[in-house]
Amino acid sequence: MGTKWEYCTLKYKTGGWLGGKVDEQEFQDELNRYGYEGWELVSCFDTSQGQGASRDIIVVFKRQL
Known part of the structure; x- marks a missing residue:
């Protein structure tokens, strides 16, 4: 049988209802926290929201079972 994976999805809020700017250091710290737990970033x-604004950032990780 081949390699088995588990997946984790993170919804990172960029601000209130209208969206906002991403705190790059906070976002990087969150990604690193998952990396230290063995998760590999697959998609982001x-x-x-419109006019260049983002409401959420969706991040998908995987790690081997």
């Missing part, structure tokens, strides 16, 4: 995308 934002949910558009």
